[in-house]
Amino acid sequence: MRRLGPFVFEPRLSPPRYIVFGVSVLAVVVALLAAAPVFLGYGQNPWQAYAAIGRGIFGSWPSFSEVLRRAIPLILCGVGLTLAFRAQFWNIGAEGQLLAGAVAATGVALFLRVPEGLRLPLMFLFGFLAGAFWGLIPALLRVKLGVNDVISTLMLNYVMAYIVEWLVHGPWKGPTMRGFAYTDAFPLAARLSFLPATRVHWVTLVLGVVMAVLIALLLARTRLGYEIRVVGQNPDAARYAGINFTVVLSLVMILSGGLAGLAGVGEVAGIHWRLRSPSHISMNYGYTAIIVAWLARGNPLAAIFTALLFGLFFAAGDYMKTTLGLPFQITGVFNGLILFFLIGFDLLMFWRVRLARKEGAWISQAGS
Amino acid sequence: MLGVPKERPTHAEQPPLVLLRDITKSFPGVLANDHVNFEVRPGEIHALLGENGAGKTTLMNILYGLYRPDSGEIYIRGEKVQIRSPRDAIQLGIGMVHQHFKLVLPHTVAENVALGLNGTPFWAPAKVVAQKLRELSTRYGLHVDPERRVWELSAGEQQRVEILKALIRGAEVLILDEPTSVLTPQETAELFKVLRRMKEEGHGIIFISHKLDEVLEIADRITVMRRGKVVGTLLAQEADKATLARMMVGREVVFRLSKTTCNPGEAALRVEDLYVRSDRGLWALKGISFAVCRGEILGVAGIAGNGQRELVEALAGLRRVERGRILILGKEVNGRSARAISDLGVAHIPEERIRMGIVPGLPVEENLILKKHHRPPFCWRGFLRFLAIREFAKRAIEEYGIITPSPKTPAKLLSGGNIQRLILARELSGRPAVVIAAHPTYGLDVGATEQIRQILLRQRDEGAAVLLVSEDLEEIMELADRIAVIFRGEIMGIVPAAEATLEEIGLMMAGEKRVKVEG
Ligand SMILES: Nc1ncnc2c1ncn2[C@@H]1O[C@H](COP(=O)(O)OP(=O)(O)OP(=O)(O)O)[C@@H](O)[C@H]1O
Ligand SMILES: [Mg+2]
Numbered sequence: 026m027r028r029l030g031p032f033v034f035e036p037r038l039s040p041p042r043y044i045v046f047g048v049s050v051l052a053v054v055v056a057l058l059a060a061a062p063v064f065l066g067y068g069q070n071p072w073q074a075y076a077a078i079g080r081g082i083f084g085s086w087p088s089f090s091e092v093l094r095r096a097i098p099l100i101l102c103g104v105g106l107t108l109a110f111r112a113q114f115w116n117i118g119a120e121g122q123l124l125a126g127a128v129a130a131t132g133v134a135l136f137l138r139v140p141e142g143l144r145l146p147l148m149f150l151f152g153f154l155a156g157a158f159w160g161l162i163p164a165l166l167r168v169k170l171g172v173n174d175v176i177s178t179l180m181l182n183y184v185m186a187y188i189v190e191w192l193v194h195g196p197w198k199g200p201t202m203r204g205f206a207y208t209d210a211f212p213l214a215a216r217l218s219f220l221p222a223t224r225v226h227w228v229t230l231v232l233g234v235v236m237a238v239l240i241a242l243l244l245a246r247t248r249l250g251y252e253i254r255v256v257g258q259n260p261d262a263a264r265y266a267g268i269n270f271t272v273v274l275s276l277v278m279i280l281s282g283g284l285a286g287l288a289g290v291g292e293v294a295g296i297h298w299r300l301r302s303p304s305h306i307s308m309n310y311g312y313t314a315i316i317v318a319w320l321a322r323g324n325p326l327a328a329i330f331t332a333l334l335f336g337l338f339f340a341a342g343d344y345m346k347t348t349l350g351l352p353f354q355i356t357g358v359f360n361g362l363i364l365f366f367l368i369g370f371d372l373l374m375f376w377r378v379r380l381a382r383k384e385g386a387w388i389s390q391a392g393s
Numbered sequence: 394m395l396g397v398p399k400e401r402p403t404h405a406e407q408p409p410l411v412l413l414r415d416i417t418k419s420f421p422g423v424l425a426n427d428h429v430n431f432e433v434r435p436g437e438i439h440a441l442l443g444e445n446g447a448g449k450t451t452l453m454n455i456l457y458g459l460y461r462p463d464s465g466e467i468y469i470r471g472e473k474v475q476i477r478s479p480r481d482a483i484q485l486g487i488g489m490v491h492q493h494f495k496l497v498l499p500h501t502v503a504e505n506v507a508l509g510l511n512g513t514p515f516w517a518p519a520k521v522v523a524q525k526l527r528e529l530s531t532r533y534g535l536h537v538d539p540e541r542r543v544w545e546l547s548a549g550e551q552q553r554v555e556i557l558k559a560l561i562r563g564a565e566v567l568i569l570d571e572p573t574s575v576l577t578p579q580e581t582a583e584l585f586k587v588l589r590r591m592k593e594e595g596h597g598i599i600f601i602s603h604k605l606d607e608v609l610e611i612a613d614r615i616t617v618m619r620r621g622k623v624v625g626t627l628l629a630q631e632a633d634k635a636t637l638a639r640m641m642v643g644r645e646v647v648f649r650l651s652k653t654t655c656n657p658g659e660a661a662l663r664v665e666d667l668y669v670r671s672d673r674g675l676w677a678l679k680g681i682s683f684a685v686c687r688g689e690i691l692g693v694a695g696i697a698g699n700g701q702r703e704l705v706e707a708l709a710g711l712r713r714v715e716r717g718r719i720l721i722l723g724k725e726v727n728g729r730s731a732r733a734i735s736d737l738g739v740a741h742i743p744e745e746r747i748r749m750g751i752v753p754g755l756p757v758e759e760n761l762i763l764k765k766h767h768r769p770p771f772c773w774r775g776f777l778r779f780l781a782i783r784e785f786a787k788r789a790i791e792e793y794g795i796i797t798p799s800p801k802t803p804a805k806l807l808s809g810g811n812i813q814r815l816i817l818a819r820e821l822s823g824r825p826a827v828v829i830a831a832h833p834t835y836g837l838d839v840g841a842t843e844q845i846r847q848i849l850l851r852q853r854d855e856g857a858a859v860l861l862v863s864e865d866l867e868e869i870m871e872l873a874d875r876i877a878v879i880f881r882g883e884i885m886g887i888v889p890a891a892e893a894t895l896e897e898i899g900l901m902m903a904g905e906k907r908v909k910v911e912g
Contacts, residue, residue: 246777246779247775247776247777248766248767248772248776248777250777251759252766254752255752255755258754259749259751259753261748262748262750262751262752264731265711265731265743265749265763266731266735266763266764267710267733267764269732
């Protein structure tokens with residue numbers, strides 16, 4: 026128990042769900058409040074700006090659908106990251122795994138000779154495999170050589186980003202693109218269709234939701250999920266129980282990286298229809314997904330909703346840029362603040378706060 | 394506050410050092426303390442007894458400011474106080490040595506003691522503290538070198554550091570939560586000398602233990618708790634083991650085990666010329682050989698740190714075998730995984746139960762299948778079968794008397810002894826062929842200790858080969874059919890328990906005697 030002003034804090038070993046939820050909501054709200062001065066800096070009234078953004082985005086189906094479009098890669102990457110985080114594998118590499126998926130999909134779209142009906146399914150398949158491969162490397166590095174997972178996954182992001190740069194400036198540079206660093210545009214059979222009146226490539230969206238459900242089932246109901254939870258919560262007990270770390274962490278990262286790879290397929294096949302520079306393809310989805318997974322507390326189903334929330338922030342960023350004339354980067358400020366307050370407020374979950382009772386002597390007086 | 398309590402020539406007329414009145418504390422699903430009254434006078438050792446989960450640790454955590462009572466009052470030296478944090482408790486002169494130590498392992502003793510101490514200089518605090526430490530060490534007979542690093546210390550030495558930490562902060566009341574469960578008999582004797590010395594100086598001591606002999610030896614008064622309530626407080630002179638056990642458990646406890654003579658079958662576990670290294674790369678086992686037959690208990694006696702831990706880990710497949718062979722049911726298992734060995738029917742009750750025995754955040758029922766989750770009936774085509782798991786959990790909770798609000802409660806919320814029961818239930822269910830038990834009754838109450846010993850004997854009678862590693866000589870003498878004594882990684886001899894004497898075993902444990910080992 027600790028004391029701070031009139032409050033006392035008592036440790037809480039396992040916080041109930043409503044507390045976890047409440048604290049998470051609180052973090053988001055406080056982050057929105059804390060971001061208000063940024064609007065003032067641009068001479069805008071923050072509350073009016075928030076209201077305008079809300080009206081703008083929720084006002085019509087086409088504008089709301091932008092939230093969905095932005096949420097798609099976040100769902101896929103976020104769900105994959107919840108899985109990795111449950112195994113205490115710090116996958117900071119969803120960004121690189123996403124790009125790996127985009128590269129593989131582009132290769133299938135432009136260079137593979139297959140029946141047209143098979144082209145999209147193969148793009149998803151190879152995109153998954155490429156992301157899985159890019160995720161498997163750091164898993165094996167850690168199990169076999171003890172290489173720190175945070176560092177290796179992060180570094181592989183840069184490696185993959187440069188590979189993409191090299192491809193679009195070099196061997197894959199499209200002859201019809203006149204000097205732009207793009208590949209050629211995908212043939213029609215390699216493009217995903219949209220929901221009516223929107224630009225939502227719904228196949229990827231459905232895939233993301235299905236994957237979230239499957240991963241949730243995997244964690245809760247299967248032997249592998251059980252082993253993942255044991256490895257994540259007490260590696261010593263996992264060793265004692267004879268759980269094979271190589272197998273478990275490899276499978277975790279194959280799935281985690283593979284899902285990020287699918288997100289990459291969705292971005293090139295559903296939005297850009299070509300491979301281009303990494304910052305255009307991803308907009309840091311892989312990094313934002315870390316916050317998505319964290320806010321979801323490692324729960325894949327919750328990650329759908331937290332991904333939608335961040336999809337909303339991205340859509341808000343677009344809206345601010347086009348309508349309010351504010352820089353899109355404010356989204357980054359939001360995201361950073363939310364992560365900051367989430368980590369800070371985690372303390373609250375593990376301490377029960379009560380008002381100190383008045384009666385009885387205070388220690389400072391009673392003590393010698 | 395580098396103060397040491399002043400001399401107090403007479404204690405009789407003073408108000409009690411600590412008075413807890415009507416303390417109530419509930420956790421979700423349990424009433425851990427139910428209107429508890431408890432007091433400690435200056436110059437008194439007051440023992441707190443009770444079954445696992447009776448609420449002893451909870452009561453002490455309240456006194457030490459870790460938890461806040463739902464209701465009730467605390468008086469220190471007659472004055473009513475509110476203790477809101479360990480810092481408050483320390484200021485009031487209360488010190489606590491926890492069931493599990495809380496030291497910073499890579500630091501020196503002096504640095505650990507200096508940590509969080511008021512009135513130490515910002516620079517080189519450990520220097521000033523080291524001086525003070527030497528003073529206190531000689532005064533109370535607590536010998537530790539302030540310059541040593543904590544990870545090098547034995548459990549007994551670490552405990553002395555914890556006591557010194559409390560004393561240097563001016564503790565007049567010292568809470569010791571199961572201090573002897575990690576100590577060798579020699580270390581326990583030394584601890585008792587220190588406690589008597591502190592008592593003479595007018596300190597009040599709260600002593601929690603499950604070992605009735607110890608309690609009767611050291612305590613002045615004894616308070617017994619059961620299911621959160623105080624059953625009664627009595628003077629140690631007027632108490633005896635049987636009465637205390639009855640008060641704790643609520644029924645008669647048999648101290649003599651009914652042990653039939655064993656009729657060993659073929660060897661289920663055979664170790665041949667085994668060489669194993671310790672964590673630091675030194676030889677922990679230097680060519681030991683022995684065999685345990687079906688229907689037999691082989692006790693491994695020895696002072697902690699002579700290779701027992703490495704032996705157990707090697708047998709369980711958790712440590713590399715450098716040379717020699719391990720045969721289980723005739724199969725060589727060198728280099729096999731822990732799971733392969735476990736699947737052969739080897740149960741392993743680990744020494745460090747919190748660190749490796751459980752997954753603290755997972756529910757009790759999922760902890761109960763830790764070793765068997767990959768096999769039917771708990772797993773079918775890669776899916777867990779929760780009906781079978783729940784069924785098994787209910788039976789295990791019932792059979793082993795695990796006190797838990799529900800099978801879904803996270804294991805970390807159980808009391809120390811109930812965590813041990815959970816592990817025993819998991820390992821001993823399903824007829825293991827070989828049982829490797831490291832300190833199986835650590836921290837268990839008398840009733841449970843009796844029960845676990847019966848269970849081990851039953852395993853033996855049903856044909857399991859049991860390897861029992863324990864520092865508790867009495868336990869080994871009582872349970873084992875043969876006793877192997879280990880010293881510095883070698884076996885000094887294996888003697889039939891019926892013919893062994895305590896002196897002989899003691900001499901072998903100290904490395905002063907060696908008897909010829911048969912085949
Ligand atoms: N933080 C907590 N949250 C929920 N339940 C708890 C918590 N701490 C203790 N309990 C429960 O309170 C009861 C009393 O626990 P306590 O640790 O005080 O027992 P104990 O007498 O020290 O037992 P042991 O001899 O096994 O150490 C147990 O049923 C335990 O499960
Ligand atoms: Mg306890």
